[in-house]
Amino acid sequence: MSAPVRTLAALVLAAALALTGCQAVKQGAADILASTGKVSQEDAEAIVKTAEVLRSTFAEITEEEEYYIGRATAALILSKYKPLRNAALNAYVNAMGTAVAYASDRPETYAGYHFLVLDTEEVNAMAAPGGFIFVTKGLVKRCRDEETLAAILAHEVGHVAGRHGLQSIKKSRLIDAFKVIGSEAAERLDSEKLTKLTGIFEGVLGDVVETLVERGYDRKFEYEADKLALSYAVRTGYSPAGLADFLAGMDQRKPEGPAAGWFKTHPSPADRLTRVKTETAALGAVPAKLDVRTVRFAAAVKAIG
Amino acid sequence: MKKQVRLPVLVLALLVLFVILFAETVVVKVKTTAVRRDPKFTAPVVATIKAGDALEKLGEQSGWVNVKTKAGVVGWLHKTAVEAKKLDLLAMDKTMKTQASASEASLAAKGFNKRVEDQYRAANKAADFAAVDAMEKVKPTAAEVEAFLKQGRLGEFGGTR
Numbered sequence: 001m002s003a004p005v006r007t008l009a010a011l012v013l014a015a016a017l018a019l020t021g022c023q024a025v026k027q028g029a030a031d032i033l034a035s036t037g038k039v040s041q042e043d044a045e046a047i048v049k050t051a052e053v054l055r056s057t058f059a060e061i062t063e064e065e066e067y068y069i070g071r072a073t074a075a076l077i078l079s080k081y082k083p084l085r086n087a088a089l090n091a092y093v094n095a096m097g098t099a100v101a102y103a104s105d106r107p108e109t110y111a112g113y114h115f116l117v118l119d120t121e122e123v124n125a126m127a128a129p130g131g132f133i134f135v136t137k138g139l140v141k142r143c144r145d146e147e148t149l150a151a152i153l154a155h156e157v158g159h160v161a162g163r164h165g166l167q168s169i170k171k172s173r174l175i176d177a178f179k180v181i182g183s184e185a186a187e188r189l190d191s192e193k194l195t196k197l198t199g200i201f202e203g204v205l206g207d208v209v210e211t212l213v214e215r216g217y218d219r220k221f222e223y224e225a226d227k228l229a230l231s232y233a234v235r236t237g238y239s240p241a242g243l244a245d246f247l248a249g250m251d252q253r254k255p256e257g258p259a260a261g262w263f264k265t266h267p268s269p270a271d272r273l274t275r276v277k278t279e280t281a282a283l284g285a286v287p288a289k290l291d292v293r294t295v296r297f298a299a300a301v302k303a304i305g
Numbered sequence: 306m307k308k309q310v311r312l313p314v315l316v317l318a319l320l321v322l323f324v325i326l327f328a329e330t331v332v333v334k335v336k337t338t339a340v341r342r343d344p345k346f347t348a349p350v351v352a353t354i355k356a357g358d359a360l361e362k363l364g365e366q367s368g369w370v371n372v373k374t375k376a377g378v379v380g381w382l383h384k385t386a387v388e389a390k391k392l393d394l395l396a397m398d399k400t401m402k403t404q405a406s407a408s409e410a411s412l413a414a415k416g417f418n419k420r421v422e423d424q425y426r427a428a429n430k431a432a433d434f435a436a437v438d439a440m441e442k443v444k445p446t447a448a449e450v451e452a453f454l455k456q457g458r459l460g461e462f463g464g465t466r
Contacts, residue, residue, distance in 0.1 A: 063334045064356070065417040072425060074440065075432035083436060095445045095453035099460070102346045102450065108386035110356075111336045116440045132440065146457065181415045189415050198424040201417055205425075237459030293457045 055178040058166040063130075066166060067110035070130030072201070073165070073208050077126060077134060080213070081118040084137055084304070090117055092300040096146070097133060097153045103235035104154075105228070106161035113160070115153065123250075124261040126212045127156040129165040137304050139262070142249060146297040147242030147289055151233050155243070158228030164221040168211035173203050216265030223267075226276055230283065239289040240280045247273040329362040331370060331387040339447075340380035344369035347451040347461075351380040359390060 061069070084090070097115040101107050113131035118124075121138040128134075133156045135149075143149040159165065177200045180193055189197060211217060217225075230240045250262070251269040258264075266272075280286075333354050340352040344366055352374050354360070360372040360382070369381045426434055445453070454460040 062416060064336075067336075068417045068419070068422050071434070071437050072422060072432060074437045075434045078433040078436040078440075079431045083440070090443060091445070094443050095450055098445050098450050099454055103460070106385050107346065108335050108338060108383050110334070111441060112444060114440050114443060116443075132437070177417070189420075194420060194424060197415075197417070198421050198428075201421050201425055202429075204417075237454070237457075237463040287459075287463055290458055293459075296457065 055182070056175060057171065058163065058169055058174065060178075061166055061174070063110040066163070067130040069166070069201075069204060069208065070128040070132050072205050073128035073212065074132035074134075076205060076209050077118075077128065077213070081120050081122075081134070081136070084117040084119040086117065086303055089140075089300055089303065090115070092296075093117055093135065093140075093149070093153070096150055097157070100150060100154045100232050100236050101131070101157050104157050104161050104232045106157075109160065113157065122261045123263075124265070125152050125156055127159040127165065128212065129160070129163070129208065131157075131160050133157070133160070136261075140301055141304060142253075143246065143297075143301075144249070145242070145245075145289065146293040147233070147238050148246045148249075149242075149297065150236065150238045151229050151240075151242035151246055154232040154236070155225045155229035157232060158225035159217070159221065161228060162221065162224055164217050164225070165208050165212065167221070168217065169204050169207045173200055173207065176200050177204070212265070214265070219267050222272065223275060226272055227279055230276065230279055234283060234286050237287050240283055240286050241289065244273060244276050244280060247276060330359050330390040331362045331372065332390050333358045333360070333382075333386060334388050335386045338382065338386045340372060340374060340378060340382055342380055344371075344381040346383075346447050347454075348381070350447075352376070352378040354382075360387065 094115045098113055101113040109131040111130065113133060115133045115135070117140060118134050118136045120136050122136050123138040123142060125135045125139055126133070133153065135152060135156075139152065140149065143152070177197060180189070180197045180200065183193070216222070226243060229243055233242060234240050247269040251273060254269070255263060333356055335356060337353065337355045339350040340354060340360075341348040342351050343349075354374065358375070360374055362370055362372055363379065364371040365384065368384050370384050370387060371379070372382055372387075373379045422434075426432065455462045
């Protein structure tokens with residue numbers, strides 16, 4: 001075997017073995033790579049290490065982990081707000097939200113999408129990781145038709161599809177968590193490691209809940225969710241006008257004094273409206289608003305006045 | 306020394322290349338989902354699968370993956386429900402089975418999971434997990450979503466453009 005062929009073969013082998021995650025074989029691969037004489041032992045080990053699948057960022061949080069982060073985030077939101085006791089309205093919102101999720105870029109999450117109306121006059125909508133989506137009664141009352149509510153649900157589905165909530169987790173926490181998870185050779189963590197991981201989990205929830213409830217997402221994620229909302233709404237069959245209608249309405253009802261709820265956690269509606277109008281104009285032919293939907297929306301929200 | 310490594314290196318490299326080029330297995334990454342007859346959520350269900358199930362990938366079409374289950378049932382799954390199977394040479398070489406591997410299963414047993422949630426719940430009684438369980442129970446079926454679309458003249462039941 002000629003030297004170049006041998007080097008190529010060794011490189012392919014080293015990279016592929018590194019992907020399998022086997023330490024002994026990886027060391028062997030580095031040795032083989034170094035034995036070609038083309039790279040030093042040190043460089044060979046570095047090449048193998050780079051190719052290794054290391055978990056270090058939010059993107060490597062598994063679907064199941066995202067689900068457990070989402071569940072606990074939802075549990076904390078539900079310790080602050082109570083669910084609205086209106087099964088018919090909740091079923092209507094879930095059918096609409098699921099229809100929008102089906103048309104999204106991420107219709108499948110670990111345990112699917114779930115929607116819930118919260119019993120508060122506060123105006124807000126929140127999406128916990130994995131697909132736990134909340135809209136408040138106060139927000140539903142501000143929607144004038146089904147297109148508007150669908151646009152809001154589509155915006156929240158956009159946050160889930162873009163994994164925006166997970167991106168609010170401090171990187172240092174993830175590195176700590178992945179260290180604990182990766183440190184054990186055993187199939188399960190011992191109780192000391194479990195306690196440590198649970199402590200990190202608590203910190204993770206703090207990051208996510210603070211973002212959802214207090215601080216709001218980074219502006220770029222709100223703009224991205226608006227863009228996705230237009231796309232998902234249109235794909236579902238809705239007129240994209242719902243989002244602009246909602247933002248225009250919110251702009252007119254800006255509260256005096258310090259911003260709270262939705263106004264605190266979102267960029268100014270006027271700012272978003274300008275962008276949304278431009279993006280809507282660029283969509284071309286889109287579905288029209290239909291009376292049949294406005295009529296059923298009115299029936300569904302009648303009980304909450 | 307060099308002469309001794311030549312043949313194993315070539316054989317292994319070819320084997321690895323073969324696996325990379327021809328492995329067409331996908332693994333389910335969501336808790337449970339349905340394999341459907343056609344590439345759309347409202348199509349009839351032909352099989353139900355769960356996290357970790359391996360499926361043979363036959364093809365892909367606009368976001369949907371055509372798969373064949375272990376039982377031989379052919380159908381469609383949305384691509385967000387599956388991931389490409391990670392290479393696992395250990396499974397091919399049984400003699401090395403004792404080596405620790407960062408397999409999906411061991412990650413799942415050690416990541417943020419039910420055990421972490423249970424420990425968290427024990428220390429945070431205010432977090433309302435019962436309400437989350439109730440929220441999760443509300444899940445419209447594909448047939449209900451289809452009826453919703455039909456009544457609202459949405460999706461394939463629309464047409465007003």
